[in-house]
Amino acid sequence: MTDDPVDRVDALVAQIAPGVRPPAVRRSEVVLVTGPWLAGVSAVAVALADLLADRLPGWRVVEATDLAPGEVATAVVFVVSAAAALAQSDCALLDAAAAHTDVVIGVVSKIDAHHQWREMQEVAREVLPEYAPRYRDVAWVGAAAAPARGEPLIDDLAAELINQLGDSDVQRRNRLRSWEFQLRTDADRIDRNARADGRRARVALLQEQRDEVLRQRRLSKSERVIALRSRIATARVQLGYFARKRCASVRGELAEDVANMTRSRLDEFTDYVDDRLAEAVVEVDEGVTEQLADVAHELGLSAVPASDAALPQVEAGEPPLSSRRLETQLTILFGMGFGGGVALTLSRLFAHLAPVPAAAGAVACVAIGVAVTVWVVRIRGLLRDRAVLDRWVGETTGALGSTLAELVALRVVAAETTLTAELAERNETEATAAADRIAGLDRELAEHAAATARAATVRDRQLPMLRRALENVRADLGE
Template identity: 50%
Template sequence: MDTARDEAVADAVAAADAVVAAIDPGLNSPGVETRDAVLVAGPWLAGSTSVMAALRERMPETTFVESTELVAGEAPAAVVFVVSAAAPITESDCALIDLASRYTDLVIGVVSKIDAYRDWRDVRDADAEILSGRDERYERMPWVGVSAAPDLGEPQLDELVDLLSGRLADPDMARRNRLRAWETRLEAVIGRYEADGSGADRQARVDVLRERRAEVARARRLTRTERSIALRSQMQQARVQLGYFARNRCNSVRTELQEDVAGISRRRIATFEEYARQRAGEVVGEVDEGITAHLRGVATELELPLPELPARPEVPDLPSPPLKSRTPETRLMLVLGAGFGLGVAVAVSRLLVGAAPRLAVAGLVVGAVVGLLLAVWVVGTRALLHDRAVLDRWVGEITTTLRSAVEQLVATRVLAAESALTSEQAAREETDSAAAAEKTAAMDAELREHAIATARAAAQRDRRIPPLQRALDAVRADLYGNSDATDE
């Protein structure tokens, strides 16, 4: 008996396979094998466990399983889908029945708990309408009401048992299940070819690559612009700040030297020139150190190496103060001093003679001494004031020369630093551009690979889908053209 049934099932399976092989001989199996078992499934709390227990008791000769008892590559001979009479099915319930009956044609809808809900028939009709609108195959799906574990009375399973027994005994069931498996398999293969040909599975990666490529190019442009602006800005600030620093130091040393000149004594005049030259050298050194420190900060902020430091700058050639070339002025001061002293001497001698005629000789001597001393003092003081005036003018001249020298030093050092930093930045830009070009080339290569793979998949799709579609049409014509096997 079982041998004859197995042979009938094998013949039915072979007949279903022949429908597909007649169009595409390369298709030999849908990838699943039908197990001689009935799958009982349903949403949570729908009562599928109670229905399966009752069916096992009423139909001991039939194997009933849950979804977890089926291994990969196995499909049930029939599906009993249990839903509750409390409310119509939801989208998740529809997805569950789609998954449970992918490779099985025989699907029976069961509305459970009809003893607790009087309007279960309305729920059944609503469920049937929902599934019919979802897929054409559910239009011929039979529905029954059961009460597997009622609170009062006996279980109501007779209609389900009779329907299931009759459908399982149908000799055409195995062929239709095989055709249903072929339909699902062919739909999946066609869908995969369509997805591969359109590049849908690669599109996300392609979009990411294109976005990254654009981001790399945008980042390079932005970085190049930012670095160029930063370098120009830093150099301009360096010119302004260092120029102000140099002028300020020159003004400070000029004020300092002029204050020294205003109170200088005769003995310090000879050493003042050396002291002024020393202070000028210190100013040049301070400005040079300030330039170096500022440029080091600029290079650090720009993340560039510090330019090579030049040799210590020399003090500019400063002229000597014209203190000795004043012969006419000296003669004039001597004449004026002598005249002033003579006048004082005459005045003193007359004053003493008028006061004491006896002291006329002494008055002349005293007057002469006083006149001489005053003449010497006037000449010396006038010479000192003259030297101070000369030194004051000389300080102004040398500080002007010093200012020009340090300003030139600032301009030269900043220009050299700008040239060196620009060269370093260009080298870094070249390195970064090479790295960015390498990344872009790698992404372009991957994009080309995706384009080539998509083109190949499209060519394969155009070659393979027509026979697959014809095979699918033949399977559907056989399934939906002969509706006697699944009509209620």
């Protein structure tokens, strides 16, 4: 076996834990001076460097910022101020500086200005071992590196440092301390990876995201279907009411025209009715198109195009005005009777006159009777034609109402089919996107599960070995 104490320590650890990577540090003949802020670290470092230049030639005294990456000191001088008691944060600072170094010397500085420095020294001796048992044997000395008067008081520090550095066991203990830090770090890392606290939180988050994607997918699909059905049902009711209202409006307009009908307008009335019915069909069709476009816009779907089919035509036909021979005969008889009565009544006014005026009055009475007869016959015929036209308009607008109801129903059914197909396509697209998202989450969950299993396997295989090696290292260090 080699006589090098570092090699002997490495061989001891390799025998217990083969394959463990050794500490990646480079030990130098360096004394590291560190401590909390305002403790006088720089002053102690300068004074100690001047003093050791003659006593320990070749050794460097540095502060933490002067160490190169991967370089560790052979001894650590921990400086605390006599003005304040040692705090836990100060202990953590020492723990970081002396992670790879077993030789630690405590210094209470500024003893020239603070007479209670011995009390602060006793406090430090009690606090530091409570923080970490490895510091229970740390030697404490007082120093005044930059006194207000007189020479620096660091002889005790220099003597203690030279004494400890002269120990033949320093290299072995420092190497053991490096191994202790390395093994503890590896064991903590393996145990932390196996516990996977961060991974468990990530897995829980992924599970929540997966459940949320599924829930949103179900909700969005149901909401869209319900919204489409609701909007279509509402549009069907509103458009049906709109068609009936438009039909009633046309019926009222035509009835008013019939009430004011004259014989001169009878011939053109049929064409006028056909035009009004066609206009009503066009207006209802445009209203249906606009309403369905609003429904599509509310649902975020493409607008329903207007129907390519020709608009239905309402066949009004001709009003039954010609077949009225018997009624005309009866009207003539009624008119002749009414006119004869008028003529007879007027003739009595001229009966007492002279023969010539009486004859002229009789002729006038006959003319008036004939005129009344003709007037009655014409008026009765016009009223009859108005009644016939009113019934004809009612039948025609009834047919219009049926046509508009059919138009609305067919357009709404066609729109529902079109929008349902587009909605199904959109749902399929979102389902594909949701499936891809879920697949990605499942892959990440599977990766975390595999990583957790691998970490657990590594822990079960390596952690007992590392802990046995760590126990042996600590036993050699006397802990």
